Structure formats: structure tokens, C-alpha cells
Amino acid sequence: MPSSSHSHSFRLTPTDYSALVERATAGPELYWKRESERLSWNTAPTHAQCEKQSWFAGGMLNASVNCLDRHLETRGDQKALVWQAEDAGRVLTFTYKTLYEHVCRMANVLRDQGIQAGDRVAIHLPSVPEGLIAMLACARIGAIHVVLFGGFSPEAIADRLADSGAALVITANVGRRGAKRIPFKATLDAALDLRPETLAVNAVLVVGVTDDEVGMKPGRDRWLASLLEKAAPDCAPQNMPSSAPLFLLYTSGSTGKPKGVVHGTGGYLVWASYTHELVFDHQDGDIFWCTADIGWITGHTYGVYGPLLNGGTVLLFEGMPSSPAPGRWWNVIQDHKVTTFYTSPTAIRALMREGDAVVQRYDLSSLRVLGTVGEPISQEAWSWFNDHVGGGRCAFVDTWWQTESGGIMISPVPGAVREKPASATLPLPGVHPVLLDEKGTLREGATEGVLCLKGSWPGRALSIWNDDGLFERTYLQPYPGYYFTGDGARRDEDGYYWITGRVDDVINVSGHRIGSAEIEDALATEVTIAESAAIGIPHDLKGQGIVVYVVPRDNAPDDLHIRAAKAITSKVGRYAAPERIHVVPDLPKTRSGKSVRRLLRKIACGETEGFGDLSTLADPEIVEALIRIIQTPQ
Numbered sequence: 001m002p003s004s005s006h007s008h009s010f011r012l013t014p015t016d017y018s019a020l021v022e023r024a025t026a027g028p029e030l031y032w033k034r035e036s037e038r039l040s041w042n043t044a045p046t047h048a049q050c051e052k053q054s055w056f057a058g059g060m061l062n063a064s065v066n067c068l069d070r071h072l073e074t075r076g077d078q079k080a081l082v083w084q085a086e087d088a089g090r091v092l093t094f095t096y097k098t099l100y101e102h103v104c105r106m107a108n109v110l111r112d113q114g115i116q117a118g119d120r121v122a123i124h125l126p127s128v129p130e131g132l133i134a135m136l137a138c139a140r141i142g143a144i145h146v147v148l149f150g151g152f153s154p155e156a157i158a159d160r161l162a163d164s165g166a167a168l169v170i171t172a173n174v175g176r177r178g179a180k181r182i183p184f185k186a187t188l189d190a191a192l193d194l195r196p197e198t199l200a201v202n203a204v205l206v207v208g209v210t211d212d213e214v215g216m217k218p219g220r221d222r223w224l225a226s227l228l229e230k231a232a233p234d235c236a237p238q239n240m241p242s243s244a245p246l247f248l249l250y251t252s253g254s255t256g257k258p259k260g261v262v263h264g265t266g267g268y269l270v271w272a273s274y275t276h277e278l279v280f281d282h283q284d285g286d287i288f289w290c291t292a293d294i295g296w297i298t299g300h301t302y303g304v305y306g307p308l309l310n311g312g313t314v315l316l317f318e319g320m321p322s323s324p325a326p327g328r329w330w331n332v333i334q335d336h337k338v339t340t341f342y343t344s345p346t347a348i349r350a351l352m353r354e355g356d357a358v359v360q361r362y363d364l365s366s367l368r369v370l371g372t373v374g375e376p377i378s379q380e381a382w383s384w385f386n387d388h389v390g391g392g393r394c395a396f397v398d399t400w401w402q403t404e405s406g407g408i409m410i411s412p413v414p415g416a417v418r419e420k421p422a423s424a425t426l427p428l429p430g431v432h433p434v435l436l437d438e439k440g441t442l443r444e445g446a447t448e449g450v451l452c453l454k455g456s457w458p459g460r461a462l463s464i465w466n467d468d469g470l471f472e473r474t475y476l477q478p479y480p481g482y483y484f485t486g487d488g489a490r491r492d493e494d495g496y497y498w499i500t501g502r503v504d505d506v507i508n509v510s511g512h513r514i515g516s517a518e519i520e521d522a523l524a525t526e527v528t529i530a531e532s533a534a535i536g537i538p539h540d541l542k543g544q545g546i547v548v549y550v551v552p553r554d555n556a557p558d559d560l561h562i563r564a565a566k567a568i569t570s571k572v573g574r575y576a577a578p579e580r581i582h583v584v585p586d587l588p589k590t591r592s593g594k595s596v597r598r599l600l601r602k603i604a605c606g607e608t609e610g611f612g613d614l615s616t617l618a619d620p621e622i623v624e625a626l627i628r629i630i631q632t633p634q
């Protein structure tokens, strides 16, 4: 097996690991109480797990103190954050001491703007240090950060600002993508103008990433740099209860409306630190590079909190994998001697296509652990990454988790859990997955089923913002007694898990979750469309691609395709652009009027037979009609 060729010594042996599993299973209360000691508390919690989702009750702490202040004595001059700009020659290095000062200045600016504990602050930035600094600054004063992905459309931003009730937004004049400029400020302005009566935003602070001028609204917009200059480099941290929300992060589910997943402070931080140390075999001197944007949970837990809690060094790269030329990512690994590289199967598939010669030009011998997340990885991509990037020497962690879990749940542990290419392998100590059949009956042994989790864990989200019952309804009620993940999985004879993908109506495009209903809601805003269905189909590069069926109203215009595409990109964002849009006379429906997605999926994949019993359809003929339309070149 690949792990036998590892030339490194890892923190844990298989025996240590088994001992952890045993302790976590035999006495979870004691186990997690002990794990909570990895944080520095102002008041230690009285217990670990309590009723429902709340962890470490009675505990009081501050997240930024845990990421920064407590390392100052021992690691003040150690690198905490290294930012590699798009331009090869430009690198900014922050030690724990200087990062602390930047965070304090930003926290003081936020306080001066009237932000208090519990207020929501939205962060809408490209990959610049200010993103991480702003997150920790919010945490310092007890404000709840809400990071908004840079790829969201103005509509999507407006919805999330309204739902979160954010009082202030931190954005940039522009972002850089090679020579291109991404209009961050202009996109935010458009969002703020859409439905101003629903918004609570009264201040916008702008990071000048370049010298580009942008419109500034007097009284509302300010350049951040001038405020930071005047701010003091110390800021008293707010003491927060363990259960206080640390951040909201919006994610898609099977309902149309994106959900603001609420993560707490104590439980989330314990999970971020625990999983980062275990899964990435964190050791002193590691340089940790997580390529995920901070707009996603991976960027939160492993781009910011996990490594900083553990006193590590975070590398942040502004640019893209292959800009200005193929090999740029490998160049970054070589220049910064990255030890731990965490990325997505989508990125690996794209990089594989550039050929082996590109990666061979670089010295990647600093790498010790490789990780992937976000979607199933194929055996081919796994092997390529392992052999050509890792040189066959590195531990490989295929990590399964989700926004709601706060951190990694199922993954190999370097040195302790033998890898199998393309398997997420075993649950971390203290995590208890089960496989159920559709009726909710437990399936034992080697089998397949709906992946659920038994019991709670410290990183589990507290709730959904603005809708307390929704967490229960979405995750706890579908399979009573278990947490429902939305994924399907297979378990082999060694107890290893192989994630097969979503079992709900969530489409995973390049590792981004997009709800079918979100796309259908967007299409419903186009008046010439009567109804629609969005489904996911396999895609070579993106993992899944979106295919949309639209049923026009009478007298629909000829440019319906264009209108449909525009409705999706303007409501959701360009990352949700469909591969194909089919204009069809109707959808296959049951007699009760429900679209049969199983059929739509098969038809979109080009299948022409094996549809099973169609007699339950209101109009069985429609299947033939759809097949003809799909086969006609557009």
C-alpha cells in the first residue's frame, strides 16, 4: 500500500490511534473535556457535551486570543501568515506578533464604527491578508463574521446580507485574476442598491488591493487603510460564552433559500484544532497551504482557525493554479517550502491535464502531507496527485466533511490509518458514522446506504440563522436518532468508507454546493418560463455539471436559452452556469404533479432505454419527446 513507502515519522502510531478511538468511545465526556484543554479559557467549561448542540457549557473564551495572544510568548517572531501575491516577487510575511497587531488595529476600527458583540460583519474579499485579519478582528470583539464568496452575484449577496442583518461590510476595490480585475466594490454596490429596505448595512470599508479608483458613497464608504493607520495596535478581547456564535456561513441545501449555518465558539475551535492536528499530522515548522477561498468552510477551518490555533504557519496565495503559466502552484510550493498541501479534486483534475512534465520541473520535496476535500476523488486523480506531486512519499488524506460539521469527520490519519486510494477511510476518533437504508434501518458490515452520524461532536453547527427549527428539520428529523449528512456511502469489509455523493437535490459543481431548488427559484423569476428542473450530471473536469430543463410559457421568445442562463448567473452567480439548457414542452411528472428527477437525470446523460415502469407518469409519452430533444444538436 502507498503508506508503506512514507519516509517520514508521524505523530501517531496505529497503537496510539486505537487508544484514542477506544477512549473517545468509552468515555466521550472525559475525552472531549480533555480535548477542550487544547484551548485557553478565561473560565473553564463545567462539562463537555450538554443537551442538544451546545458544547463546553459554562466555558468563556475569545477565539482571537486562542489564535494569537497565547502564542506571543513562545512564537512571537514565528511566521503566522505568509501571503504570496499574484506577482512572483511580492510576499508579505506576518509573524504572530505583527498579525496580532494587525488584528487589533482592525478590531479597533470595527469598534469605532459602532460594531459590538453579537453584531454581524460581512467580509467580501479576494485572497488578501485582510480577509483572515478581518475574521479574527470580528472574533476579538465578539462580532459574528459572515464571509461572502467573491463569486456571488449581487442578488446572492443581497439575500445573504438581508438574512444575516449585517451592519457593516468589508470589501475590496477589486480582486486580481492574472491581468483581469474582478469588480468587488461595484458588485457589492449593486447588491446594496437592490433591496435597500431589507438591509441593515450602514458602513462599507474598502481594501485597496490595487490603485484602481472606485466610486465611494459619502457617509457610507471609507478606505480601510487610512482608518487602520490611526488605530491602536492593542485591543482588549471580548470574553465570550462557549456557545456564542463565532460565524455564519451560507451554504446550499435542498430548499431554494441558502442557509446561514451558525457555528459556535468553544466547540468549533476545539474541533478545528483537534482535526487539524490529527489529520494533517501538524508539527512545529509546518507550512500549511489550503487552496480553498475563505468564502467556504474549508477556508475558515483550515485556512485560518485550525493552523493558527495550533501555532502553525498559514500560506495564502492570491493567484490561480496556472497563471501566468502552468506550474504556478508548484512554484509556490517550492518557493515557500510548503509541507502540507490541501486542495480539491477539481483542481487536481485540471492540473493533471497540463501533463506530468510541468510538475516535474519543480522541487516539491518539502511536502509531507497531501489532502483533498469537497467531492469524491477518482482513483486516477488520487494516484496522479500521490505519485507526481507527493513523489509517493507523502501521507494522503482524502477528507470527508461538510459546512455543518465544522471540520473533518472521516479521513485517514497519517502514520496510523492505512490509505486506500480514493477512500475517505475511517472516522476520526469520536466520530460515529452509520449507514441506513431508505426506511432508516441500520445496515451492518460491508454495505451501502445513506450516511448518517450517531451522537454529536464538538464541531457540529449550532443552528440555522433566523430559523431555529430548520436545523432539526433538515438534519435531525429525516432519520430520527441520527444526524443526516445528505450523502450516500459504501462501507467495505475493512470498515472503510467510500463516499458516493449527495442523495438529496444538491449538485456539487467543482466542489461548490448548489441546490437544484436554488436554480429553479432563479428560473422562476424569468417571466417567460413556466417551470423548470435542474439536475447534476457527471462532468470530466467539474465533477458534476448542471443541466437545466425549462418549460416555456405560451409565446416564449426565441432567446429563451439566453434568458434562462442570465436568470441563473444573475440570481446565483457565474459558478452556477449550466452546461446545457433544454427547452422542453413539459417535464415527466407523477400523477400528483411531482417531477421525476431520476428520469431527467438519465435522459440528460443520453440514456435512451432502461427507464423502468413509466405507467405511473401523468404523461408517459413525454419521455420519448425529451429524448428526441436531447439528441437534437442545439
Ligand code: WTA
Residues within 6 Å of the ligand: 251, 296, 297, 298, 372, 373, 374, 375, 376, 377, 398, 399, 400, 401, 402, 403, 404, 424, 485, 486, 487, 499, 500, 501, 502, 508, 511, 512, 513
Ligand atoms: C462533499 C466542504 C466525497 C459531500 C468541506 C459533502 C465529499 C459536501 C468529500 C460538503 C470527500 C466533501 N469525498 N465527497 N472527501 N468532502 N464532500 O459543505 O457531498 O462545501 O456533503 O463542505 O461535499 O460540502 P461543503
